[in-house]
Amino acid sequence: xxxxxxxxxxxxxxxxxxxxxxxxxxxxxxxxxxxxxxxxxxxxxxxxxxxxxxxxxxxxxxxxxxxxxxxxxxxxxxxxxxxxxxxxxxxxxxxxxxxxxxxxxxxxxxxxxxxxxxxxxxxxxxxx
Numbered sequence: 517x518x519x520x521x522x523x524x525x526x527x528x529x530x531x532x533x534x535x536x537x538x539x540x541x542x543x544x545x546x547x548x549x550x551x552x553x554x555x556x557x558x559x560x561x562x563x564x565x566x567x568x569x570x571x572x573x574x575x576x577x578x579x580x581x582x583x584x585x586x587x588x589x590x591x592x593x594x595x596x597x598x599x600x601x602x603x604x605x606x607x608x609x610x611x612x613x614x615x616x617x618x619x620x621x622x623x624x625x626x627x628x629x630x631x632x633x634x635x636x637x638x639x640x641x642x643x644x
Contacts, residue, residue: 581624591622
């Protein structure tokens with residue numbers, strides 16, 4: 517059974533990803549301005565298209581977290597996405613928010629990690 521904290525964290529992060537995804541879809545050009553010029557220059561597709569893809573990624577992560585399906589996949593993908601956001605957006609007034617969301621999403625991924633992939637747990641179970 518999962519703890520109440522797990523569900524609160526999962527739903528809170530889900531709502532955040534859903535909300536941001538919807539906001540990006542409404543104005544992808546504005547959200548593209550958060551990218552550093554060097555990062556935008558590396559994109560093989562137009563910035564607006566990249567932001568629309570990002571919006572659908574965010575919405576997908578949010579949906580999976582909200583319905584409690586493939587949580588560790590969604591949380592890990594969300595954490596990787598936030599790590600990329602932190603590396604390409606530079607330090608600004610919202611960096612602290614992204615650091616907090618990254619840490620919370622990574623914690624959720626670790627908490628939801630399937631036991632079959634937990635080598636430490638499997639190693640200790642063999643000793644018993």
